[in-house]
Amino acid sequence: MxxxxxxxxxxxxxxxxxxxxxxxxxxxxxxxxxxxxxxxxxxxxxxxxxxxxxxxxxxxxxxxxFPLFVPKSMFEAEEKNAEGFAKECAIVTHYRLKTDPDNKGKLIVDPNAKLEEELIVRPTSEAIIxxxxxxxxxxxxxxxxxxxxxxxxxxxxxxxxxxxxxxxxxxxxxxxxxxxxxxxxxxxxxxxxxxxxxxxxxxxxxxxxxxxxxxxxxxxxxxxxxxxxxxxxxxxxxxxxxxxxxxxxxxxxxxxxxxxxxxxxxxxxxxxxxxxxxxxxxxxxxSDDNGLVLPPSLAPIQVVIVPIYKTEEQLETISAEVATLTAELKKRGIVVKYDNRTTHKPGFKFNEYELKGVPVRIAVGPKDLEEGTFEVARRDTLTKEVVLKGSIVNYVSDLLEQIQSDLFTKALNYRDAHITEVNSFEEFKEVLEHKTGFISAHWDGTAETEEQIKDLTKATIRCIPLDRKEEAGTCVFTGKPSVGRVLFAKAY
Amino acid sequence: MxxxxxxxxxxxxxxxxxxxxxxxxxxxxxxxxxxxxxxxxxxxxxxxxxxxxxxxxxxxxxxxxFPLFVPKSMFEAEEKNAEGFAKECAIVTHYRLKTDPDNKGKLIVDPNAKLEEELIVRPTSEAIIxxxxxxxxxxxxxxxxxxxxxxxxxxxxxxxxxxxxxxxxxxxxxxxxxxxxxxxxxxxxxxxxxxxxxxxxxxxxxxxxxxxxxxxxxxxxxxxxxxxxxxxxxxxxxxxxxxxxxxxxxxxxxxxxxxxxxxxxxxxxxxxxxxxxxxxxxxxxxSDDNGLVLPPSLAPIQVVIVPIYKTEEQLETISAEVATLTAELKKRGIVVKYDNRTTHKPGFKFNEYELKGVPVRIAVGPKDLEEGTFEVARRDTLTKEVVLKGSIVNYVSDLLEQIQSDLFTKALNYRDAHITEVNSFEEFKEVLEHKTGFISAHWDGTAETEEQIKDLTKATIRCIPLDRKEEAGTCVFTGKPSVGRVLFAKAY
Missing domain, CATH: 3.30.930.10 (Bira Bifunctional Protein; Domain 2)
Structure with missing residues (x-):
């Protein structure tokens, strides 16, 4: 693949x-x-x-x-909420189709089946609830x-x-x-x-x-x-x-x-x-340039086992070995897949599971059988390790936990390296352009300033952090007083 | 209650x-x-x-x-399916509301936001899938x-x-x-x-x-x-x-x-x-005239425990006893609720759980504590039994299985007693009127006969049973030949 x-x-x-x-x-x-x-x-x-x-x-x-539909009069009851969602809602106006008299086999909306009151397909359910x-x-x-x-x-x-x-x-x-x-x-x-x-x-x-x-x-x-x-x-x-x-x-x-x-x-x-x-x-x-990287806690397949063989006989011996391993991993609550498809080569399979982000891949070939080993590969680091049969179950079980924790640490380090405190609007724009990430800056607390910054830079205030320090400062944009920093960023 | x-x-x-x-x-x-x-x-x-x-x-x-919506052209692609559902489908025609210029705070469908192609809210998903x-x-x-x-x-x-x-x-x-x-x-x-x-x-x-x-x-x-x-x-x-x-x-x-x-x-x-x-x-x-009757396999609460007490002190002693019992029942995978609300009397609680169909109710009072017993009541039969503390866990566990099986048997007996073979249309109408249930009758295999019987009696052919015997006979309505019986009934 x-x-x-x-x-x-x-x-x-x-x-x-x-x-x-x-x-x-x-x-x-x-x-x-x-x-x-x-x-x-x-x-x-x-x-x-x-x-x-x-x-x-x-x-x-x-x-x-609760129902999928919200009658229009109910939808508009809380005015701010209605106003916020009115511009982007799907509206049901009719409840029947009929045969098109001018075009056999085609259907048209039956004008006699107009609803007395339009129904909004819920964009959120506060109103109906x-x-x-x-x-x-x-x-x-x-x-x-x-x-x-x-x-x-x-x-x-x-x-x-x-x-x-x-x-x-x-x-x-x-x-x-x-x-x-x-x-x-x-x-x-x-x-x-x-x-x-x-x-x-x-x-x-x-x-x-x-x-x-x-x-x-x-x-x-x-x-x-x-x-x-x-x-x-x-x-x-x-x-x-x-x-x-x-x-x-x-x-x-x-x-x-x-x-x-x-x-x-x-x-x-x-x-x-x-x-x-x-x-x-x-x-x-x-994820990376090779495909998905999934944390073990949410991966539909946590461990995939791929047999490497040339003869039918080798495959049979490997499969017997794998059956024991699979059973033991399952006992630990690990989701394992044994991919013994004969229609695809190991290289194809390796690629497929890399693309799909399966956290751990185990390969077993005739040489492993001889030496009582398995080859264990990590998706996140793309590294491999040869592991002895006697310790494989504990190894894999520990490895899954390690991967879960390493993924978090890696993402945390990246995130923390991308929170930049700035004290001027020049700096603000500079960071946004070159370094990106969260920008921690003083803001004067007005919607006007927020909007002007957004218009100029596309960055919005993502949040006022719950754990922010009280810190007297001046707004990076207006120079007006501020009591603490907020986080700006371009956002999805 | x-x-x-x-x-x-x-x-x-x-x-x-x-x-x-x-x-x-x-x-x-x-x-x-x-x-x-x-x-x-x-x-x-x-x-x-x-x-x-x-x-x-x-x-x-x-x-x-798969998506909630089906574009009209996609919906009509399989003609019979489209025809079957066209008369009862909700149709989205617009995608925006706007402020009513004549009525502040009210919204109207924006006529400028008409969809190019109407969307049918899926009545079933064959077309989109x-x-x-x-x-x-x-x-x-x-x-x-x-x-x-x-x-x-x-x-x-x-x-x-x-x-x-x-x-x-x-x-x-x-x-x-x-x-x-x-x-x-x-x-x-x-x-x-x-x-x-x-x-x-x-x-x-x-x-x-x-x-x-x-x-x-x-x-x-x-x-x-x-x-x-x-x-x-x-x-x-x-x-x-x-x-x-x-x-x-x-x-x-x-x-x-x-x-x-x-x-x-x-x-x-x-x-x-x-x-x-x-x-x-x-x-x-x-269910019966007292309320729901739920099979233990689907009951959100399988066992409810209600304390009977006059003093705070009694409640405390009962609660300690119940804590042990609850833990043991939970170990068996049984869903138990201990209702120690002080705002409601036991009689009210009994009624509530009867109405809600909780399969087993256990009551514990000071006398039970003295004698080392529990009072166990079955919702389905409304019968009670006094059970010794030493055997309560096994008793309740077995009882839940028994109730599950008894409910099935009872429903099966009722069902089997309400399948009546008839050989004339007089008999057909007679059974439908007085005994009700399934009517097993010969039918000539035509849609016309089926429709005429429906018009006259409201009974429809529920199914041609998979295990029906081959049996030469004559249609109860037309007297034409038939190769086996089908099941008629009035239906929901």
Missing amino acids: SKNLTKRSEDYSKWYNELVVKADLAENSGVRGCMVIKPYGYAIWEKMQAELDRMFKETGHQNAY WSTYKGWVQSYRDLPLLINQWANVVRWEMRTRLFLRTAEFLWQEGHTAHATQSEAITESVQMMNVYAEFAQNFMAMPVIKGFKTETERFAGAEETYCIEALMQDGKALQAGTSHFLGQNFAKAFDVKFANAEGKQEHVWGTSWGVSTRLMGALVMTH | SKNLTKRSEDYSKWYNELVVKADLAENSGVRGCMVIKPYGYAIWEKMQAELDRMFKETGHQNAY WSTYKGWVQSYRDLPLLINQWANVVRWEMRTRLFLRTAEFLWQEGHTAHATQSEAITESVQMMNVYAEFAQNFMAMPVIKGFKTETERFAGAEETYCIEALMQDGKALQAGTSHFLGQNFAKAFDVKFANAEGKQEHVWGTSWGVSTRLMGALVMTH
């Missing part, structure tokens, strides 16, 4: 697009802006889902399912509601890219309702932390925790917490957001509860989500 | 609608025909999903994801494709009922492609068998395996295999279907492969699905 993959240094964007397709993760469909997630890509998403779902349940959340919560909450005893939904949503984006920005995408959206403001804020911070933990421990992707400026905040939120990652081309990627909604949706949908004193109050809300965009982040954090 | 549930004998349909809502499974939403699946209902669906997904993977299938398969298949080496998708679909039904018939529902749809006709037929029969096994072993619901008449066949299929269940009101419910598609979609979407001799051939296809309709079937198979 020949890879013919564009090099990252030549054209990072082209490299990404080619890799996603060649590694069998996803492809564009015949529907504008919508992707097909292929089995290998979906298997990674399933692993992400399983871990996230476990983490949500461990923090007390339950899954439920809060209209439901109204019926679920009467007293403080009904709170909190801690609910998550796994679903598809549609945002009619004009320029789409596989996983990163698609008209339809898969995601989870948590929607919680609380009796007090502080409980709701604690929940939104907790979920940002859950996302950060998932990104770091499973995706091996370091993230910066922070909150958004008013300009970048979710439409309808009082505060948007986020995790921000850095890709290998020095661009930032927002990997997950968690919103404190205040009482905005409770007021829009009249969701009240009787508190312990019997007084009616509006409920406090949060919502939080991550999407198939994480697949794009995963690819861009670790 | 007072149940106020309508009795099945009074109004079966009302009983069902009330139960689904009162037991917290689902409710109607503010969107016409769409339901909200509540956390307790969704937890059952998740258990169904997990088992089915495991069974699909064990039979070699992989999950993937086969248009994708065209790019995936070149040679016989690319076959078979064995793919499943978990998704939402929309069919614009006019009369909807929670779970049984909703405009939007959740389902899985398998779509496979094969090199030969016989392999595709084997696949469709295999998946019917997987569904039957799931229904019987997990839902404790006996089903009849068969295939559909041409009238009842899936639009675009050559053969539709199905599993048919019988509800407690004597109406049948189609619980799952598996279609042999022949080469219909391959021809419509030009999906060809080079066979081993290098000759181009059209691919053979299957598709198969079960949906949230199974939730309705589960409710209607086992």
Whole structure:
């Protein structure tokens, strides 16, 4: 299998697009802006889902399912939210097709089947969910509601890219309702932390925790917490957001509860989500010019075993040896594939698994059998080691952990080397142009300055880091006073 | 908690609608025909999903994801399929809302954002998937494709009922492609068998395996295999279907492969699905006038423990005892809930778990502590037993298995007692009116007779059982010759 993959240094964007397709993760469909997630890509998403779902349940959340459609009048109830999504939503107006009288075998929209009220295909579900919560909450005893939904949503984006920005995408959206403001804020911070933990421990992707400026905040939120990652081309990627909604949706949908004193109050809300965009982040954090590099925690195949043989007899002896090894690795909970296809040469297989990012490859040939060894190759470093049969199981098991941890460290070092403090706008532009990455700079706190910087440089404020130091300074752009640095970057 | 549930004998349909809502499974939403699946209902669906997904993977299938939308021209490519779904599909025509110039704060569809081609919200995904398969298949080496998708679909039904018939529902749809006709037929029969096994072993619901008449066949299929269940009101419910598609979609979407001799051939296809309709079937198979009855294999809570106490001190002693028991039950993989809410009386809790169908309830009071016993109640039979502490874990573990098996046997006996062979149309109508259930009758094999019987009695042919005997006879309606009996029933 020949890879013919564009090099990252030549054209990072082209490299990404080619890799996603060649590694069998996803492809564009015949529907504008919508992707097909292929089995290998979906298997990674399933692993992400399983871990996230476990983490949500461990923090007390339950899954439920709400309708795909939002009637227009319901959609517009929370004005800011409606305004934020109105420009990019798919609208159902009719409910029937009929045979085209002028063109046999063709169908046309039946003009007699117009809906009384248009339905919006959900771009996010606050409206439909809060209209439901109204019926679920009467007293403080009904709170909190801690609910998550796994679903598809549609945002009619004009320029789409596989996983990163698609008209339809898969995601989870948590929607919680609380009796007090502080409980709701604690929940939104907790979920940002859950996302950060998932990104770091499973995706091996370091993230910066922070909150958004008013300009970048979710439409309808009082505060948007986020995790921000850095890709290998020095661009930032927002990997997950968690919103404190205040009482905005409770007021829009009249969701009240009787508190312990019997007084009616509006409920406090949060919502939080991550999407198939994480697949794009995963690819861009670790992969290289040879193909995908997957962290063992999310790899659909963790270890692949390839036999090297000339005769049928050799293959049989190798297969017997491999059967024992496979069984032992499986006992340790390791996902192993033995590729004994006779239709493809070992070199082809090596290339294929390199492209697909399988973390560990084991090769076994007649010489290994004689000497009681296996050849073990790491995908991330492309290094090989000859390992004795007696220690292979422990070796592989330790190696998978080592790779997981090395990938994180490597990404962390890259990220940390690409956070640059600047103190002038000249420096700001210089870093953005040549070094890229996050720029830590003072900002005067106004939306005007934020917008002017964006217009001039395409860099936006990715977040106000939660752990930033209080530090008096002056805005790099206006020279006005600032109380601490924020992180700018060009972003996906 | 007072149940106020309508009795099945009074109004079966009302009983069902009330139960689904009162037991917290689902409710109607503010969107016409769409339901909200509540956390307790969704937890059952998740258990169904997990088992089915495991069974699909064990039979070699992989999950993937295809777009929600189907462009009209793609939708109409397979004519019969298009015709079958055209009358009930939601159609997206626009992609943007704008502020209403005449009405501040309101939104209207932007007439300048009309799509060039309308998009159909998938009622089923054959069209979009086969248009994708065209790019995936070149040679016989690319076959078979064995793919499943978990998704939402929309069919614009006019009369909807929670779970049984909703405009939007959740389902899985398998779509496979094969090199030969016989392999595709084997696949469709295999998946019917997987569904039957799931229904019987997990839902404790006996089903009849068969295939559909041409009238009842899936639009675009050559053969539709199905599993048919019988509800407690004597109406049948189609619980799952598996279609042999022949080469219909391959021809419509030009999906060809080079066979081993290098000759181009059209691919053979299957598709198969079960949906949230199974939730309705589960409710209607086992539940009673006191509420849900859930088979232990699918119950989100298998055992609930309720403390009976008067003093704080008693509660503490009971809780310590329960902690030990809970730990031991969990070790056996049993899902246990200890309901130590102090805000509700035991009687309220008993009612609640009865309504929600928790298979086993354990009560512990001071007298039990003294005597070293637990009171164990079965939800299905409403019987109680006092069990010694030393044997409680084994007892509960065995009891769960017993309940699972008893529920199946009970449903099987009911079903078998409601299959009636008739040899005249008088008898046919008589049974349909008074005894209900499946009617096993000779039929002349024509669509005309089938339709006339339906018009006169509302009964349809549910299936031609796979295991039917060859038996010469005469059609109950026309007296024309028949080679075997088919099963009629009124159906959901």
